Amino acid sequence: MISSNDFRPGVSIVLDGSVWRVVEFLHVKPGKGSAFVRTKLKNVQNGSVVERTFRAGETVPQATLEKITMQHTYKEGEEFVFMDMETYEEGRLSAAQIGDRVKYLKEGMEANVIRWGEQVLEVELPNSVVLEVVQTDPGIKGDTATGGTKPAIVETGATIMVPLFITQGERIKIDTREDKYLGRE
Numbered sequence: 001m002i003s004s005n006d007f008r009p010g011v012s013i014v015l016d017g018s019v020w021r022v023v024e025f026l027h028v029k030p031g032k033g034s035a036f037v038r039t040k041l042k043n044v045q046n047g048s049v050v051e052r053t054f055r056a057g058e059t060v061p062q063a064t065l066e067k068i069t070m071q072h073t074y075k076e077g078e079e080f081v082f083m084d085m086e087t088y089e090e091g092r093l094s095a096a097q098i099g100d101r102v103k104y105l106k107e108g109m110e111a112n113v114i115r116w117g118e119q120v121l122e123v124e125l126p127n128s129v130v131l132e133v134v135q136t137d138p139g140i141k142g143d144t145a146t147g148g149t150k151p152a153i154v155e156t157g158a159t160i161m162v163p164l165f166i167t168q169g170e171r172i173k174i175d176t177r178e179d180k181y182l183g184r185e
Helices: 100-104
Strands: 012-015 018-028 036-043 049-055 066-076 079-084 090-094 110-116 119-124 128-136 149-154 159-163 171-175 180-184
Touching: 066 090, 149 171, 159 171, 159 180
Parallel strands: none
Antiparallel strands: 012 018, 018 036, 036 049, 066 079, 066 110, 079 090, 110 119, 128 149, 128 171, 149 159, 171 180
16 A cells, blocks of 8 residues: 555556556645645556546555566567566567557567566567668758758668668667657667
């Protein structure tokens, strides 16, 4: 159990049978009446956001989340096969469970799988990955005065906006959180 006075951004709690993560909180002490905590909570399973008010000192169950380091070994049909790096057991995840970052997932890549009981809540990929450009238009010489960008398709199938000087076959570093080009590798 956790007190509403201990809420901080990132704290996970269980409400109505779902896991919620505290996004924002504000401890309010009105001039008249008792104090309360106003929060903005995000549902970890489906991404919905709600605002909820708790009495100061009210206790709610804290979610016990387990973070496991797993390595993506191969893709079989529509499922991605991961191997637990400690027990060497295999587990299968769908693209929906991994989320929109699935476009950066490459064989041999390690990821943190966050579980609540037996349910997979989130898959955390590294903040940046290095991938090879497999298709992009050639840059035109002298066309860089404005610092323009062009689309490039990387080896995992993701499309990233890159500077005009990037050519096919180059390895580039990509920020997976913001879908941004970070530089050559």
